Amino acid sequence: MTRRPGKKRPKGGVLAVISLLMIGSAAIRVGLEAGPALAKSAEPTVPLAMKAQAELPGAQVLLTELRRREEALKRREAAALDREKALEIADKAIETRLVALVEAxxxxxxxLALAEKAAETDLTRLTDVYQSMKPKDAAALFETMDPTFAAGFLSRMPPDAAAGVLAGLSPEGAYTISVIMAGRNASAPQE
Structure with a gap:
């Protein structure tokens, strides 16, 4: 092909048209195919439980059962916390009562120690009174006493005062009191 001199050709005519057609085709394709893709990405997110509910027919039953179990666990936890608080209160009450019991x-x-001391003081004083009496008068008193009671007083007296009282007693009374005094410690351990 030869070129003609004098005629000027328009610059980029055919190439410009082809490139415009290609750009238009690309824009149309992007518009047609990108629209659904953008719409999919703009969909609101659906919770997994709802998707499972929509996809599986037994999902509603499962979801209901899980919610029921969750509620039961919450009730158990509340009951356990209530029991724990009740035990803490009971522990404090027990500690308070234990302290009061120890004090009591x-x-x-x-x-009791005061009463024992007072009783011991009374017995000592009464023994001293019987011991300071004349043996004959003391023997008359001891004859009327219960033999166990009389043996208790005679065992607390010094031997010479007890001997004087025993000598003034009737032989049966003296024997009974002597047996009681001798057998008083017979059941005590030897070693």
Missing amino acids: EEALRAT
Whole structure:
């Protein structure tokens, strides 16, 4: 092909048209295919439980059962917390009562010790009274006493005072009191 001199050709005529057609085709394709893709990405996210519910027919039953179990667990947890609080209150009450019981026991021991001391003082004083009496008068009193009671007083007296009282008793009374005094410690352990 030869070129003609004098005629100027328009620059880029055919190439410009072809490129415009290609760009238009690309725009149409992007518009047609990108629309659904953009619509899919813009869909709201559906929770997994709802998707499962829509996809599986037994999903509703499963979801209901899971919710029921969750509620049961919450009730159990609340009950356990209530029991724990009740046990804490009971523990505090027990500790308080135990302290009160220990204090009462100590007070009782002190009272018993005081009573024992008072009883011992009374017995000592009464023994001293019987011991300071004339043996004949003391023997008359001891004759009327219960033999066990009389043996208790005679065992607390010094031997010479007890001998004087025993000598003034009737032989049966003296024998009974002597047997009681001798057998008083017979059942005590030897070693």
